[in-house]
Every structure is written in C-alpha cells, then in structure tokens.
Amino acid sequence: MAAPRYKTLVDALASDIRSGRLAPGARLPTHRGLAAREGIALVTATRVYAELEAMGLVSREQGRGTFVRDIAVPAGHGIDQQIAATDVVDLNFNYPALPEQADLLRQALRELATSGEIDSLLRYQPHRGRPQDRASVARHLTRRGITADADQVLVVNGAQHGLAVTVMAALRAGDVVAVDALTYPGFKVLAHAFRLDLEPIAVTADGPDLDALEKLCATRPVRAIYAMPTLHNPLGWVMPAADRLRLVGTARRCGALIVEDAAYAYLVEASPPPLAATAPDITVHVSGLSKSVATGLRVGFVLAPPPLVPALERAIRATTWNTPALTTAIACRWLDDGTVDRLEARKRDDAKARQALARQELAGLPLVGHPSSYFTWLPLPDDARADRLTAALAREHISVSTAEPFTTTKHTPQALRLALGSTDPDSLRSTLRTVRRVAVEDAYA
Ligand SMILES: Cc1ncc(COP(=O)(O)O)c(C=O)c1O
Structure with missing residues (x-):
C-alpha cells in the first residue's frame, strides 16, 4: 500500500533537512504556500509541519513562520559525546528551556541594539x-x-x-x-x-x-x-x-x-x-x-x-x-x-511537574532524586548491566547516561541517570514508558 501523501512529503522534507539541502535557519513556505505548491489541503500541510516539528527538524515561531533547525550538533553534545541522531530523545543532557525564551532573547537583542551600550560592547572588557x-x-x-x-x-x-x-x-x-x-x-x-x-x-x-x-x-x-x-x-x-x-x-x-x-x-x-x-x-x-x-x-x-x-x-x-x-x-x-527570578520560578514548577511524571511512569522502580530536580537516578539490581540497558534504550532511540561519567571510585555502580529537562513534556511521558518497559525487561526481569 502506498504511503499517504503527507507521509511522503514529510519524508522528502526530512531528507532535505538531514542532507543539508535545506540549510539550518531556512524559512519554509507558509502552510498555505506549501499546500498550494504541493497541491494538498491546508490541513495536510499543517500536519506535515507538525510531524517535522515532532521529529525535531523544524521549529515554529509564533507569527514568524516555520524554520529548519540546526541539527548538526544537537544542543548539549560536546566533543567526547556521541552525536545523537535527530530522532533520538535526549534523557542524557539537561538543557531546560521554556517556549517563551526565544522571544525574550529577541526582545533583549532589540533593546540592546538601541541602547547607548552597544559601542562599548565591541571592546575588551575587564x-x-x-x-x-x-x-x-x-x-x-x-x-x-x-x-x-x-x-x-x-x-x-x-x-x-x-x-x-x-x-x-x-x-x-x-x-x-x-x-x-x-x-x-x-x-x-x-x-x-x-x-x-x-x-x-x-x-x-x-x-x-x-x-x-x-x-x-x-x-x-x-x-x-x-x-x-x-x-x-x-x-x-x-x-x-x-x-x-x-x-x-x-x-x-x-x-x-x-x-x-x-x-x-x-x-x-x-x-x-x-x-x-x-x-x-x-x-x-x-x-x-x-x-x-x-x-x-x-x-x-x-x-x-x-x-x-x-x-x-x-x-x-x-x-x-x-x-x-x-x-x-x-x-x-x-x-x-526580574527575568531570571521569573524563569527560575517557572523552571522550578516545570522540573517539579517532570519529576512527578517520572515518579508516576516509573513507579515501583527505586528512583533517587529531589522532587524539584531535572534529573533522577535509577540504581539497577547488582546483576544488571547499565551499558546493556543503555544500548537497548538506544535501539528505542532514547539516550541516557550510565553511572560511569559520574563515578570517582574504582568500582562503577550499575545505575542510570535520566535527564528530564530537555525533551517536551508529551514525548517525555511516552519516553519514560518505554524506559520502564525496557528496564523491566532487561534489568528487573
Ligand atoms: C553540577 C554542575 N556544575 C556545573 C555545570 C556546568 O554548567 P555551565 O553550563 O554553566 O558551564 C553543570 C552542567 O551540567 C553541572 O551539572
């Protein structure tokens, strides 16, 4: 059976973005423009962009349009860290961000551009x-x-x-x-x-x-x-x-x-x-x-x-x-x-909600963590292998950390650290369900 039209369009655009044919930052046609170009209904065009956004390939900015995301080095991945594919959900690194932050930065840059400070920012500072x-x-x-x-x-x-x-x-x-x-x-x-x-x-x-x-x-x-x-x-x-x-x-x-x-x-x-x-x-x-x-x-x-x-x-x-x-x-x-104080308060609430979600979805597993933390620690039974579990989760497109990077003793405990702050709340719930299923099958069987 042929794939639905919107799926083939999603695949084609995804391939153009992954290959670089569509450059990071490029503005994509409006929903209406895409519908007219491809001869599809407006609702189908909207669905195409929603799917590309869920795949992490485009970002939609209120009132400005849809843009190709920079996927070369996903946020949080440094030199000795595996570069994850864009379809990997990152429970390894924490880079908590709220949706309104892009606008805050835009506004701050505008204000700075018209302030008297700008000239002095071009010089060396103390x-x-x-x-x-x-x-x-x-x-x-x-x-x-x-x-x-x-x-x-x-x-x-x-x-x-x-x-x-x-x-x-x-x-x-x-x-x-x-x-x-x-x-x-x-x-x-x-x-x-x-x-x-x-x-x-x-x-x-x-x-x-x-x-x-x-x-x-x-x-x-x-x-x-x-x-x-x-x-x-x-x-x-x-x-x-x-x-x-x-x-x-x-x-x-x-x-x-x-x-x-x-x-x-x-x-x-x-x-x-x-x-x-x-x-x-x-x-x-x-x-x-x-x-x-x-x-x-x-x-x-x-x-x-x-x-x-x-x-x-x-x-x-x-x-x-x-x-x-x-x-x-x-x-x-x-x-x-007061922006920092406000963001801190919002992120405390965000972290609390994510931690509560983790405790709900992983109930029964021996989680260690603070109720308003962006991460949780999952000790595994002695005979479990954290690296095997990590590999099993990687096959499910989920990236997590073992205890190894955190350990200063000769003996590395078998445990996972799950970072809860980097993925959107909806995919966090389904991802944690998968973590639970794989952990129960692999480590707690
Ligand atoms: C405990 C701790 N200290 C320091 C840092 C470094 O933070 P920064 O991004 O400000 O360099 C991190 C980053 O994850 C951290 O977890």
Whole structure:
C-alpha cells in the first residue's frame, strides 16, 4: 500500500533537512504556500509541519513562520559525546528551556541594539567583568542568601569555566581534592586535565559521608573539597544545615578550600544557607545561568574570598580574557529586571511537574532524586548491566547516561541517570514508558 501523501512529503522534507539541502535557519513556505505548491489541503500541510516539528527538524515561531533547525550538533553534545541522531530523545543532557525564551532573547537583542551600550560592547572588557555587571551578580547572590560584595564577584564563561579558573587559581598538580563518590562529570574532566588527586567520599542519602570525610582529612593532606550541597548532581540531595556546619568545620580543621557548585541550587526554593554564606573566607562559590536561563548564554559567576580574586582574574585572563560582553550584558539586564527570578520560578514548577511524571511512569522502580530536580537516578539490581540497558534504550532511540561519567571510585555502580529537562513534556511521558518497559525487561526481569 502506498504511503499517504503527507507521509511522503514529510519524508522528502526530512531528507532535505538531514542532507543539508535545506540549510539550518531556512524559512519554509507558509502552510498555505506549501499546500498550494504541493497541491494538498491546508490541513495536510499543517500536519506535515507538525510531524517535522515532532521529529525535531523544524521549529515554529509564533507569527514568524516555520524554520529548519540546526541539527548538526544537537544542543548539549560536546566533543567526547556521541552525536545523537535527530530522532533520538535526549534523557542524557539537561538543557531546560521554556517556549517563551526565544522571544525574550529577541526582545533583549532589540533593546540592546538601541541602547547607548552597544559601542562599548565591541571592546575588551575587564577580565572579571564590568563593575556594574559584577554588582548585578552580587545583588542576585544576595537574594540567594549570600551577602556578596561586587569586588568578590567574577563573571565567567559558564559554571564549568568557573570551576576551571578556581582549579587554576587555587590548586596544583598532585593536590588532593575530596569529591563525592558520584559527582558532576565536568569536575572529573578538570581533575584529569590538571592532574588533581581525587579522593572519593562515600555518599549517603542526604550528602557525603562526613565521618569518611573526617577520616580522609586525618590521613591525607586534603587541599580542597568539591561539594554540591544544594541539589547534588546526580543524586539530588540537599544537605541539612547541621551537616553543612560539620563539613565547614572539617574543612577549617584541615585547612581545605571549599569549592561549592550551585549550578542547580535555584531549583530548591527554601534550602539551608549556602556554604559560602557560612564560611565566606574559605569557600569559592560557583554558579551560573545555564540551567536557570539557557546553556547557550555561557554566563556563570564565581564568588571568592578576597585573597583569591587576583589569581582568579589571572586565570580568566589566561583562558578567555573576558566573558563575551554581549551575553553578559543581556544576562545582567535579566538579573536586574526580574527575568531570571521569573524563569527560575517557572523552571522550578516545570522540573517539579517532570519529576512527578517520572515518579508516576516509573513507579515501583527505586528512583533517587529531589522532587524539584531535572534529573533522577535509577540504581539497577547488582546483576544488571547499565551499558546493556543503555544500548537497548538506544535501539528505542532514547539516550541516557550510565553511572560511569559520574563515578570517582574504582568500582562503577550499575545505575542510570535520566535527564528530564530537555525533551517536551508529551514525548517525555511516552519516553519514560518505554524506559520502564525496557528496564523491566532487561534489568528487573
Ligand atoms: C553540577 C554542575 N556544575 C556545573 C555545570 C556546568 O554548567 P555551565 O553550563 O554553566 O558551564 C553543570 C552542567 O551540567 C553541572 O551539572
């Protein structure tokens, strides 16, 4: 039986987009234009575009038309990561975005274009950011519960860059750094590049095992502790206030610097005070706008004890000179006019809804995660193989991560991390159903 007309048209357009015959960014005919060109009904043309959109090949922008998406490197995929086909649902990386954000950016660019600032944005900027931008960040951090002075703030090219300059400024090859047994993979990459000696600390349900940390500090010269006390990646914990105080006490006793990563902290509405609020003299606090606003902005912040600021500034100079003024200017406008606060609140709700969906669709499986987190951790039975399950899911066009990138111990636990923030809510539900079916068949049989 011949495929319906709309299907052959979808296939033809999909093939043109995948092969590059239709270039990224190209505007496609209007629905009416497509209908007239192909001799099909208007409703069929609408269906064609809806299907191409569901396949991730085009984007529809209210009032502007339908555009070919850039599919060469899907968002979130870096150099050592498999480049996924466009029909793969990404539960591997988180790049949460709300539908209204494209319009926000358009408006911000328009405003910037007509502001008096534009000329100055063409010049080099101070390495750690313009004073007015650092002041915006300081006010933002103060709203987060850390009394911050603009002189201690450095604007960086995303939180990953913030961690990199911290390592460059404060640590040397061979230094012992305590990290959670499961931690953010980007810090492992840094440790490898800068030859740090990572010492894993066992994890408990709500934070690192502090007895183990104390023992480690008594036996090895721990120079730094890398911690994510508020919404840990990948386990989602929020460390209780008393445990934070104990961690700070241990760091003080052994003379260790605390590197506090708050990339996902905005997702927790009422958390105990950040470590930087309790121990500002020994804590470098790193955060950014990737997860609360957009990963592509590449704007992050470092708040550091004053004696470390010059070395951090030199590290920024050595790596990027300054964070691009254009994105920093937009980010700081959004910090000042309340846009970031609004997006954070919307994303907390979005993450809660997605997490609830995951708990509903994966009910009965032993999920670990925070109720307002964009990811969930799924430990597998001991005899299951996470890589086999990952391959089985890949055959269903679903990309997930095993525990391997997160593990700092020699033994890698069998587990999956499912990122819930990157796919649209409708396909998230059906994708999670498939994850459940495949996991039950493969690992929980
Ligand atoms: C815990 C943590 N820290 C830092 C980062 C890096 O974020 P950015 O995109 O701001 O460099 C990430 C990104 O996923 C993260 O999960």
